Amino acid sequence: MSNYTTVITDVLVVGAGLSGERAAIEAASQGLDVIILSLVPPRRSHSTAAQGGCQASLGNCAMGKGDSTDVHFSDTVKGSDWGCDQEVARIFVETVPKAIRQMAMWGVPWNRVVAGKKVLPDGREIEDTKDKEGLITARDFGGTAKWRTCYTSDGAGHTMQYAVDSIVIKMGITVHDRTEAISIIHDGETCLGVVARCLKTGELRIYLAKSTIIATGGYGRLYGASTNAIINEGAGMSIALDTGLVPLGNMEAVQFHPTGMVPVWILITEGARGDGGYLLDKNMHRFMPDYEPKKKELASRDVVSRRMIQHIRKGLGVDSPYGPHLWLDIRHLGAKHININLREIANICKNFNGIDPVDSLIPVRPTQHYSMGGVRTNKDGYAYGLKGLFSVGESSCWDLHGFNRLGGNSLAETIVSGWVVGKKVAEYTLGAELNYQYSLVQDFAKKQQERIAGLISGKQGKENVFAIRKEMEQTLMDYVGIFRNGPDLQTAVDRLRELHQRAGRIGLKTNGKWASPELTAALRLPGMVRLALCISYGALTRTESRGSHAREDYPKRDDANWLKRTLAYWKEGSDLPQLQYEPVKITELPPGDRGYGESSASSAEGKK
């Protein structure tokens, strides 16, 4: 006898952010039955928080002239510090201009080219020509040779999510919001769906599907300070890892965004620097040109973040009760520009710091922002290890970003991977059958029910979920940050192993009934600690520096030994991931100099 509501569909999408919804549309447009599960209503997803925009080599604006998919490709590969999959990068750059135009068709009000001469904040004069007027324009972003980031003021993610969700609604695609997938059901070879918990009633449900897409975003909230929404806890990655069969790729590749606003760590878009903003130190000195004469504030994010910390370590940060920070100065952009093109961040500054960036400096410090790693897939989005399982967007390691993602490439990835992988999912699903043994399926749900009963009865122990969580967050903050070293990483691994043990002894303080928020947190935490261990152990083992992974004890990129991708597996009962490696495919652009960053600086010095 079954105690569980069972829902059967062709395609199950876990996550209703941009990539999940885009993939769902692709599958549904092939006539497939699609259900999307989401922690929150789709329009609350973290995709809506993306401010700056989407990279696409349309080449319409004056500073984008001469742009091409090849230039975008080369920027992306250099940005990744040669860690990305070049086949994927090629698919991406070729598709993204089409995807942007499709978004325009679906309703995104992209800002457009206005013809005329303009003087940039640095004094350069440019001219947008009449023949391009009214086409989609672009702004400057870090690590790019051309102005390529398409935008709608600083609400690009919001307008894209609303447009994509409007198509989901128009097509009548089913969304079960406030529903959390807590376990992947599989028979050792094929993914059959998920066990999910309703966050309104606490009910456990079984969802069975021919194909399942993980699209749950990043894990930023493993860190105590992150720009991410509070729902970004890596849920989809951790249930994939828990299968023991599906590996997570490059989990040690964690992006820190240069400008998180102190002390609430809300993001101030890279567009602020792209549009001409500067970074200043405590002496009001613009220091970035000292370190990066070519790209200045617009080197890649990993480089700018490191330079900022390096500068703070020299004692040149501004002291505050929340630790030293630096200033972001956009005052010279003027009230009109700020209140139109950077309006949301002006609001954020007013709401959360009581300052108006038109006449005040913004306090900033590099803050955890993006997960390059995730569920490892092939270029078609098929997860390694289980048939019928796919992943898209930030939760995946499709591997467009390698060891550092360029600003403007993640929002772009959501709609491209949703489209490309969505098509592949449809192809697979049309030829697939759903074969399962119901007793096996039910065992997966029973296992979760037993976990819940154990947490409620407190039979494993009485550890407090919030206390362990705080220690995990602090451990990553203290020992797995922007600059890393062997002893610190070892400390992180040791502490997290202990926390993992303790996470197995959580007992609830409440009765855990219905949609108990304490139970929700307790169900997530052990998986989160495992992700933290994948990050820390991967970082400890990788004895080189590449992109965002900067080892003080191994400061150089080591292509001879480390031009490879980490694959972390988790065997049940273990307290450490098993690490394997695969080569990074180099199809077009062999490893070389990025043109910015520490190694470029030292090779330039060598030439003197």
Added chain:
Amino acid sequence: MSIQRKFSIFRYNPNTPDVKPFMQEYVIEEPQSMTIFTALNKIREEQDPSLMFDFVCRAAICGSCAMVINGKPRLACKTLTTDFSGTITLMPLPVFKLVGDLSVDTGAWFRHLSLKTKAWVHTDKEFDPNAAEERMDNETALLIYEAERCIECGCCIAGCVTANIREDFLGAAGINRVARFMVDPRDERSGNEYFEVIGSDEGAFGCMGLMACDDNCPMQLPLQLQLSFVRRKMLAFGLSK
């Protein structure tokens, strides 16, 4: 310097109707500055892990955390405790279905709104992946974005007298949503088609003009202007028939 801050919070779980709704008091230490987001998490983590409320972005851009704070609908994430003296009273938004305590189901309500107003670009054009985009004036793009900035938080609905007494009223969010498509040249709907979705007392003509929506909107959307814009359009269409 910190002070003791008292909160009075609405408690009710619709799954257990036998336990009647009640107000529960909590006292926490308040540092110099704290948002309701910080305060509620502190209460949940240190005193009562059963307390239900919703936050997602905590940056006032996702619209998840609207609640009635000392009598007015606001986004809890950007509301500072220091804006109030004495006890802070928190209630869930009215109109929307209660999930529990301070958590309400705005998702279902707004999906229904989108369906009812057919809130997507209506066009007969097929997407051609190899063609350049259609041109648009940048001023028009900015005008669309102005209305598109709505985050569907529900503050305008919760503070609206009509929405509180008429279940089918689309409210300011609905009227603004329609205005967004009316200014969009890509949407090929005729006046008649718009009239069908909004030209009734469920839509533009149900509003009694109290304009609490305009006061309560955390995004400072010009909801009053949007209402008069839509009404003018409807009137012009009505007269032209």
